[in-house]
Amino acid sequence: MDETIGNINRIIDGYEREMVEELKNIIGIKSISPSSGGMGESKRVEHLLPLLKAQGADAKIYSYKDETGTERPSIVATRGAAGRTIWVVAHIDTVSEGDPAMWSTNPFEGVEKDGRVYGRGSSDNGQDVVAGIYAMKALGAAKAEMKYRMGLVLVADEEVGSKYGIQKLLDEQGVFGKEDMFLVPDAGVEDGSEIEVSEKGMLWIKITTTGKQVHASTPHLGINACRHAVGLLDRIDTDLHRKYTKTNKLFAPDTSTFEITKREANVGSVNIIPGKDVSYIDCRILPDYSVDEVLEDVKRLASEAEMRTPGLKIEVEVFQREDPAPTTDPNSEIARLLGKRIREQLGVEPKTIGIGGGTCAAFARRKGFQAAVWNTTGEVAHSPDEYAVIKHMMGDAKVIASLFV
Ligand SMILES: [Zn+2]
CATH class of the missing domain: 3.40.630.10 (Zn peptidases)
Structure with missing residues (x-):
């Protein structure tokens, strides 16, 4: 020295x-x-x-x-x-x-x-x-x-x-x-x-799914927000992991990560069909991709789900982002x-x-x-x-x- x-x-x-x-x-x-x-x-x-x-x-x-x-x-x-x-x-x-x-x-x-x-x-x-x-x-x-x-x-x-x-x-x-x-x-x-x-970049997404709350014995009268949210979350999870596959050896893990995390409490009873579901996704995105691209994909999947079910509303919000x-x-x-x-x-x-x-x-x-x-x-x-x-x-x-x- x-x-x-x-x-x-x-x-x-x-x-x-x-x-x-x-x-x-x-x-x-x-x-x-x-x-x-x-x-x-x-x-x-x-x-x-x-x-x-x-x-x-x-x-x-x-x-x-x-x-x-x-x-x-x-x-x-x-x-x-x-x-x-x-x-x-x-x-x-x-x-x-x-x-x-x-x-x-x-x-x-x-x-x-x-x-x-x-x-x-x-x-x-x-x-x-x-x-x-x-x-x-x-x-x-x-x-x-x-x-x-x-x-x-x-x-x-x-x-x-x-x-x-x-x-x-x-x-x-x-x-x-x-x-x-x-x-x-x-x-x-x-x-x-x-x-x-x-x-990595960071994107926290909040997804609010609004349907119609009814008694669980009469689902035909309502729209189950929980079911639609779960379906959408599964779709987002599958699609993002399928598309964003690049790897970068600097990182552990070496891929972008997309994790469904927080889910807000919905109804207080088992016999109520929830009219509202609020869920969050934590995304950590490799510098090789843009945060906007991921966000656009999530928004598109949400609006497709919305269009399939009349009366269903899905709002996608950025809870936090760091490009x-x-x-x-x-x-x-x-x-x-x-x-x-x-x-x-x-x-x-x-x-x-x-x-x-x-x-x-x-x-x-x-x-x-x-x-x-x-x-x-x-x-x-x-x-x-x-x-x-x-x-x-x-x-x-x-x-x-x-x-x-
Ligand atoms: Zn510190």
């Missing part, structure tokens, strides 16, 4: 206690989206901004009002001379704690135990908020010559669609340069070996550089993969940027007893810092 990187690693090791304390601090500052019953990210930003300024980074707040009138601030910090920048994007909002009875600790108090820090948002994404801040601090302390400028973006609103976070920031003039690259340390595996370069973003080339500069540093710092052989979807990287990719998603973490995000492994946080900080020298 190169001498500069060795020096930066030693500096980061010296920050370990401080980093653990900082992770505990931010867990104690609730940062839940107003649409999930929280107060937003302001308190956490008030705490983090001085921390970045104290280490001599250039740090600025970008804040946007959401539909509840709440300010949703993000921090944009940089270190190094203006020029080509690698932006590290970590999110400062968290989901809520869920059922508190399922936690062994107070979810809003960082608790250190057996080399881990427990608490809501410890792993998702506190571990890499802290890793990013201290990677930046170490670059300053090492007085290292930097090949790229380091940008650190601590974004709001990632958990509920990024409308008031990365999406708004990407539209700001003068923040990101055309040649810049992105690292989003917000998904990964326990040994840090997976670099995500592609995400697939272009794939970042596994041989792009960011993917190769990140791979090299993972190999050196963590001693594992990195591989590039695709995932089911939903990180900040997709928005950057849609704007034409190369973006890689990576961190070192287990499957604990959004669960009770969420924790971050201290060793993972330290390793992430070293990999991040070494990207810039």
Whole structure:
């Protein structure tokens, strides 16, 4: 390993206690989206901004009002001379704690135990908020010559669609340069070996079938919405799986997926023919296809079913959609550089993969940027007893810092 990187690693090791304390601090500052019953990210930003300024980074707040009138601030910090920048994007909002009875600790108090820090948002994404801040601090302390400028973006609103976070920031003039690259340390595996370069598109469809409710002994007087819905769902399931057969080796599973999921309760008694049925389909669509094409197919099947039965009404609505973003080339500069540093710092052989979807990287990719998603973490995000492994946080900080020298 190169001498500069060795020096930066030693500096980061010296920050370990401080980093653990900082992770505990931010867990104690609730940062839940107003649409999930929280107060937003302001308190956490008030705490983090001085921390970045104290280490001599250039740090600025970008804040946007959401539909509840709440300010949703993000921090944009940089270190190094203006020029080509690698932006590290970590999110400062968290989901809520869920059922508190399922936690062994107070979810809003960082608790250190057996080399881990427990608490809501410890792993998702506190571990890499802290890793990013201290990677930046170490670059300053090492007085290292930097090949790229380091940008650190601590974004709001990632958990509920990024409308008031990365999406708004990407539209700001003068923040990101055309040649810049992105690292989003917000998904990964326990040994840090997976670099995500592609995400499937997502489409959640709501289908409301309206017939006519009658007594079950006189079906000829009504229209059974349940029967028609089940028939339609089966048809959609068969047709979509038959048509969308392309595979893409980056993903596991390597095909698009179409799953009938939620079905709303209908009638309260066995002897009533339901007049209304509400069902949902979760579609994860490979970047090779368009979300619109899938949606059109579902709408066509629904209107065909409607036409076969007079009096039947079927409404197809988009409950949520996220179009697939272009794939970042596994041989792009960011993917190769990140791979090299993972190999050196963590001693594992990195591989590039695709995932089911939903990180900040997709928005950057849609704007034409190369973006890689990576961190070192287990499957604990959004669960009770969420924790971050201290060793993972330290390793992430070293990999991040070494990207810039
Ligand atoms: Zn996350």
